[in-house]
Amino acid sequence: MLSVGVNGYGTIGKRVADAVRVQPDMTVRGVAKTSPGHVADHATSIGYPLYAVSEDEIASFEAAGLDVAGTIRELVAKSDVIVDATPGGIGEQNHTLYEQLETPAVFQGAETPAVAETSFNARANYDEARDASYVRVVSCNTTGLSRLLAPLKEAYGIDAVRATLIRRGGDPDQPSRGPINDILPDPVTVPSHHGPDVRTIFPSLSIDTMGVTVPATLMHLHGVNVTLESTPDIEAVRDLLAKEPRIFVVPESARIEGCGALREFARDAGRPRGDIWENCIWDESISVSGSEFYCFQAIHQEADVVPENVDALRAMFNLKDAAESIATTDERLGVSFRQHSRASEQVFTERACDD
Numbered sequence: 001m002l003s004v005g006v007n008g009y010g011t012i013g014k015r016v017a018d019a020v021r022v023q024p025d026m027t028v029r030g031v032a033k034t035s036p037g038h039v040a041d042h043a044t045s046i047g048y049p050l051y052a053v054s055e056d057e058i059a060s061f062e063a064a065g066l067d068v069a070g071t072i073r074e075l076v077a078k079s080d081v082i083v084d085a086t087p088g089g090i091g092e093q094n095h096t097l098y099e100q101l102e103t104p105a106v107f108q109g110a111e112t113p114a115v116a117e118t119s120f121n122a123r124a125n126y127d128e129a130r131d132a133s134y135v136r137v138v139s140c141n142t143t144g145l146s147r148l149l150a151p152l153k154e155a156y157g158i159d160a161v162r163a164t165l166i167r168r169g170g171d172p173d174q175p176s177r178g179p180i181n182d183i184l185p186d187p188v189t190v191p192s193h194h195g196p197d198v199r200t201i202f203p204s205l206s207i208d209t210m211g212v213t214v215p216a217t218l219m220h221l222h223g224v225n226v227t228l229e230s231t232p233d234i235e236a237v238r239d240l241l242a243k244e245p246r247i248f249v250v251p252e253s254a255r256i257e258g259c260g261a262l263r264e265f266a267r268d269a270g271r272p273r274g275d276i277w278e279n280c281i282w283d284e285s286i287s288v289s290g291s292e293f294y295c296f297q298a299i300h301q302e303a304d305v306v307p308e309n310v311d312a313l314r315a316m317f318n319l320k321d322a323a324e325s326i327a328t329t330d331e332r333l334g335v336s337f338r339q340h341s342r343a344s345e346q347v348f349t350e351r352a353c354d355d
């Protein structure tokens, strides 16, 4: 059993801990928190040993009635590997401690790529993380783009990618984030950081991305245009995407018109925290015109990197190959949304004619 410590128990850290907990080959050694509160209470109620990031805070945990198993240094020493899900930049600072104690670590997307030996997406470059001591799971948007681009690249070749990312302003527990009533080019410079970040996964890819931030907490929404190196049949593209393990082709028959309905669909399905680990691509948006591919996909920022963290751990410790790891993670986590009916037989050209 791989013993996993989680440092940074916020939006991503708590989800990764819960995902690790249900895997057959790994266990949660403990989680590190900066301060007490309802999140620390919840961690304790699940049974995760709680470690304090700072010795100075131990008294405040104890005053809140929480048992502290030790400090972060002790958790790092006891764990086979750490998942660092601290805010951007802190992971890089923590790297020194992990190195001192010779504990491998998985970092998250806001760290610079240089923090790790490789950036990681299970579908696209699993083998590059084999035997690595430090791996960075790319950000939610980069994960979503990589999952879509990997099968398209393998099947048809990619000449160029252009994507506009409509980004959620903050997560639901971040009331101070905005905008409140605005639509921001974010970043206003082009390309946004996402294109270069995708190139940490596909080094020679021609990709330009633009970012816009809106007053929403639900999901990110991508409008993607890929110029392929061949001219596939639209049904073949649909089938290709529908077979991908972490892609949910949203059927027209489901009447899911937006991100709010997607999240409600996930809550109705009994997903923990209403999480959607899959890329959600609207079937009707999948369009092919010559070598041009288009789609809209929604990415649940709080969730899509969670199975990727589990797979990164398996790759680093050579526990399974890519397909086996993805299948095991998804089966244990319950990544199950699939296209369950063909939404539309229309092809891009027919729609264009109707217009």
Ligand SMILES: NC(=O)C1=CN([C@@H]2O[C@H](COP(=O)(O)OP(=O)(O)OC[C@H]3O[C@@H](n4cnc5c(N)ncnc54)[C@H](O)[C@@H]3O)[C@@H](O)[C@H]2O)C=CC1
Binding pocket: 007, 008, 009, 010, 011, 012, 013, 032, 033, 034, 035, 053, 085, 086, 087, 088, 090, 108, 109, 110, 111, 138, 139, 140, 171, 301, 302, 305
């Ligand atoms: N929330 C999101 O949409 C996504 C976040 N990520 C990445 O995951 C990482 C973490 O982000 P979130 O979970 O959203 O942040 P968060 O703010 O929700 O959680 C971070 C946690 O780390 C704690 N923390 C702060 N300083 C610490 C320290 N020195 N040592 C240990 N813990 C400390 C905070 O108290 C908080 O509980 C970032 O790299 C982010 O870019 C990746 C994909 C999506």
Ligand SMILES: O=C(OP(=O)(O)O)[C@H](O)COP(=O)(O)O
Binding pocket: 109, 110, 139, 140, 141, 142, 167, 169, 194, 301
């Ligand atoms: O990795 C994310 O976004 P990003 O791919 O736009 O950097 C997460 O949604 C975190 O974004 P944030 O940096 O706006 O909190």
